[in-house]
Amino acid sequence: MTETRPVPPVDDPVPDLGDAHATTVLPVDPAPAPYDARRRGPRRVLAETGYALTAFPLALVGFVLVVSGVALGGGLAVLVVGLPVLALTAVVARGFAHLERTRLRGLLDREAATPTYAAARPRDGWFRRVLTPLRDPQSWLDMVWAVLALVTGTLAFVAVVTTWALVLGGLTYWFWQQWLPANPDDRSLAELLGLGDGRGAESVLNLVVGLVALALLPWVVRLVALLHAGLAEALLCSRASLQAEVRRATGGRDAARDAEARSLRRLERDIHDGPQQRLVRLAMDIGRARHQLEQDPERAREALDAAYTQARDAIDELRALSRGIAPPLLVDRGLGPALEELVHRADAEVELRIDPELAHGLAPHVETALYFVVAEGMTNVAKHSGATTVLVQVEREGDTVAANVADDGVGGAHQGKGSGLAGLEQRVRGLGGRLLLSSPVGGPTVLRAEVPLDG
Structure with missing residues (x-):
């Protein structure tokens, strides 16, 4: 097992997701x-x-x-x-x-x-x-x-x-x-x-x-x-099971399309509002410096300094956007190192438990989905929950892999508070999995994703 930043033991960090205030984002047909x-x-x-x-x-x-x-x-x-x-x-x-x-x-x-x-x-x-x-x-x-x-x-x-x-x-x-x-x-x-x-x-x-x-x-x-x-x-009843499988497959396909369209629209908006504006400003600063280079070298130097700042900020924003698509560390080294780097950036004390067999070798789309589930859970911890301890678990359960993010914060999280969970729900549904949230007022909060190993 891989552990980072151990925290004091948390009693029963993963409550029953069937309790009150638990929201099943994607209901599934129960097994007989x-x-x-x-x-x-x-x-x-x-x-x-x-x-x-x-x-x-x-x-x-x-x-x-x-x-x-x-x-x-x-x-x-x-x-x-x-x-x-x-x-x-x-x-x-x-x-x-x-x-x-x-x-x-x-x-x-x-x-x-x-x-x-x-x-x-x-x-x-x-x-x-x-x-x-x-x-x-x-x-x-x-x-x-x-x-x-x-x-x-x-x-x-x-x-x-x-x-x-x-x-x-x-x-x-x-x-x-x-x-x-x-x-x-x-x-x-x-x-x-x-x-x-x-x-x-x-x-x-x-x-x-x-x-x-x-x-x-x-x-x-x-x-x-x-x-x-x-x-x-x-x-x-057998035909009903077949119809349920068809509906599940159709729903997963539609969810994957919606998630892709949502991601592309968000990426387009972020590029337009961020790097594109900075690159326009960069071009203007370089053009002004070129015209002032001979008449007023001092002002040209100031314009070049401003252009350098704009270029550096544009690079930082592009790097952040690329991390939202697929973090380079996840692509290069797999899920384990990417999650370790993610929890190291957290302000709360975090314990990471990941099955060594799952740290490397998962399908890329499965790794990406699990990574963003954990990232969304850590974002909730940083912005809303006020938690002091967090437990992140990634483990295999039969033919599925489950990712849990449990914190001891104030609770009260639900899908309607933002688009992050909605986007995760579509991403996980597109892989044939399900996303569950348990967050009663007063805590604790548990975000759980279950994704088939074959995606």
Whole structure:
């Protein structure tokens, strides 16, 4: 690890970014939670049982309506009137699909994303509007689900009813067997198995069967629930994930374009307001010195001195502008030395922790993004937070690299206070990452960027 200017230990310098006053600059689609992650034991078994038992009646109704609608619409398609019937059938199947996603979320705690369905365009006529559901691939997946769900729903219903019957019947047989009619000619299962005759042997056998069924119940219920839910997610939710990826890619591309346009406009404005004005003044001073060189050498010398000052200031401003595009040290030596040079210029006490594997060798655009995240955090420390200690961390987390800037200042930072965070947000989004800010009033402030390693 690389450390510079160590500071006294800071307890828990990186608070939970989900706390109040935390602003997620770029929300991302959450990853699906593990199956039944929020339920344990009997609650999970009961939820899965309810899901499996209700699967069959719902699938049966959906199967009848959709198959009837497809058969009727397909048969009347040659008369054109069948197409609206097919469209209505697609809408009915969509309703059952929405219901199944609700069941996945409510009973199984699954992250069942809803895809975006095709909508009629303003210029479409009434007939084309009516047929809009048929132009949506997800509508056809919904109808396929309505047909196949009957298979898995029936299997789930039969398996759960059978297993619960064995459990309840076996565990309570000793109680209700006394009301069963006794026939001396009948041979019980226990007697056939050689376990003895009489009600006692039969009670013991049924109790063992009930206990075995009870042990297998969670596994059987979960297996059939997973089978039905897996088919539902594959047909009803997978396209939503693909749409989310497309939106994320499109948003990242647009953010990258916006960030580039913003940077170019800012660079143009800074050059116009700074170095360009100084170079104009430099040209005027040199021209005046050339005209005064023979008549008034003293005034010519003063003009040359002023021109020298203007040239030096223009160079300093150009150097500062080039640092805003890509610091030379970052380009020449990598992220580690560039961050060390950045924190050395800070007025507050700064501790830098950077994974040695990340100090060199990252993709240039990833290094640039992380550098400017840290630079923006240090700028906030210098101008607004009043912090005395700062912790800068750059570490790898799986396939992403995260940069954190945590300070003990007054807090209260948010995106609307300036364009710096907005520009960072666009830069990070353009790389497919996210920028988060936690800055409650009173502090501490944590600025965090997460960027994919491959950018």
